[in-house]
Amino acid sequence: MHPLCGSNLTTLLRAFYRPQPLTWKKLPMGLIITASVLARFPFYQFERFIHSNAINDIVLPSDPIFIIGHWRSGTTHLHNLLSQDPQFGSINFLQTALPWDFIGQVKLSKKILKYFLPKNRGMDNVKLTIDTPQEEEMALGNMGSLCYYYCYYFPHEIENHFDRAVLFKGISTEDLKRFENNFRYLLKKITLFHGLNKRLLLKNPANTGRIRWLRKLYPNAKFIHIHRNSYSVFSSTLKHFHRTMAAFACQSYRNIDFEKITLRHYRLLMQRYFKDRNSIPAENLYELSLDAVENNAVMEIDKIYQHFSLPNRVNALDSIKYYIKKLGNYKKNSYTLTKNQISNVNKDWDFVLKEYGYNIPNKIEVED
Numbered sequence: 001m002h003p004l005c006g007s008n009l010t011t012l013l014r015a016f017y018r019p020q021p022l023t024w025k026k027l028p029m030g031l032i033i034t035a036s037v038l039a040r041f042p043f044y045q046f047e048r049f050i051h052s053n054a055i056n057d058i059v060l061p062s063d064p065i066f067i068i069g070h071w072r073s074g075t076t077h078l079h080n081l082l083s084q085d086p087q088f089g090s091i092n093f094l095q096t097a098l099p100w101d102f103i104g105q106v107k108l109s110k111k112i113l114k115y116f117l118p119k120n121r122g123m124d125n126v127k128l129t130i131d132t133p134q135e136e137e138m139a140l141g142n143m144g145s146l147c148y149y150y151c152y153y154f155p156h157e158i159e160n161h162f163d164r165a166v167l168f169k170g171i172s173t174e175d176l177k178r179f180e181n182n183f184r185y186l187l188k189k190i191t192l193f194h195g196l197n198k199r200l201l202l203k204n205p206a207n208t209g210r211i212r213w214l215r216k217l218y219p220n221a222k223f224i225h226i227h228r229n230s231y232s233v234f235s236s237t238l239k240h241f242h243r244t245m246a247a248f249a250c251q252s253y254r255n256i257d258f259e260k261i262t263l264r265h266y267r268l269l270m271q272r273y274f275k276d277r278n279s280i281p282a283e284n285l286y287e288l289s290l291d292a293v294e295n296n297a298v299m300e301i302d303k304i305y306q307h308f309s310l311p312n313r314v315n316a317l318d319s320i321k322y323y324i325k326k327l328g329n330y331k332k333n334s335y336t337l338t339k340n341q342i343s344n345v346n347k348d349w350d351f352v353l354k355e356y357g358y359n360i361p362n363k364i365e366v367e368d
Helices: 009-015 024-056 075-082 093-097 106-116 137-143 155-165 173-194 205-209 211-217 230-248 258-279 290-295 297-308 313-327 339-348 350-356
Strands: 065-068 199-203 222-227 285-289 335-338 364-367
Touching: 009 024, 009 137, 024 173, 065 075, 065 205, 075 199, 075 222, 075 290, 075 297, 075 313, 093 137, 137 173, 155 258, 173 199, 173 211, 205 211, 205 258, 211 258, 222 258, 222 290, 230 258, 230 335, 230 339, 230 350, 230 364, 258 339, 258 350, 285 290, 285 297, 290 297, 297 313, 335 339, 339 350, 339 364
Parallel strands: 065 199, 065 222, 222 285, 335 364
Antiparallel strands: none
16 A cells, blocks of 8 residues: 555645656556545545635644654654644544545545554554654645655655755745645645644654754744664664665665665755754753653653653643553564674764764674
8 A cells, every 4th residue: 555545636746746756666656546536535525625724714823833853863753752642633644644535535545544554563562553743744745746755666866855845945936835735725724623722742864954844834834853873774774764665665775775865865954954954942942862761751741841841740640641652562673783884883873972072882783
């Protein structure tokens, strides 16, 4: 079940409008995607006709809270923890997979997605359900072609998709405006779904490179940046790429140097973040490490609530304590790095290692 199955026809045509959108082996995937979009066509057209005016009239009760940080840095874990507070509204898997028609097809879509949905995310042991909070990037990719997920769908153009979707490099004013309209529409639709009194809590690593743009849309937005030991991020990202490409790539990715891609993307994203975080008022930014969350999640989240002066702190912390108890013993992945890989991380990511004081973790095995 490819994510583009949840797109509309216009988005799909734009996605496939490239020299080689699919390799021959992926043609069955392309046919399934096309069939899904065509089958849903009357439903998402009808939903937009019925609800578009109400959605466009929505005013968010408060500017959102954005959880940011490089992929594989703990954004999902932090999102799951904070989502235990009922004052927040988040986008779930169903909504991000079917952004055009999740209001009218909830029952049917749940049955279909449950059949295809794996028990965990594959690159780690984090559980995955229809109602699990997700990032909105998949939804944005089903609403337009400016999307980080297109790195996974069309790896032949991976650098171009990253630069355009995350850093907004080389995009036209028209493309950016279309992306803005889709983003606003999605957030309004999620707000309508949850009720008009819930503040949106959104997690999306790609937003780490979009801070200045997000602040123009939502001047009083709050940002929570979570970071993780860079060596662990490197190892985990490599595994993430291979697992995600195997599931989503419409093109061959055999000759792509994912180590080089990982080094470049992390370097560019963190350089952008260190530059742009200075534009955020101190009262609207909170930074923390994944290590701190894993050592004492309740204490760290308590600090977030106090920093942002968020209401419902005591009840929220009680809900989070209960959630942590239900998690039980989470089995983390183990990683191995070569000396050459470590050398490359030291050279390319030196500015991050110095900023956060990271060294090679004892849990990572080093080999020649």
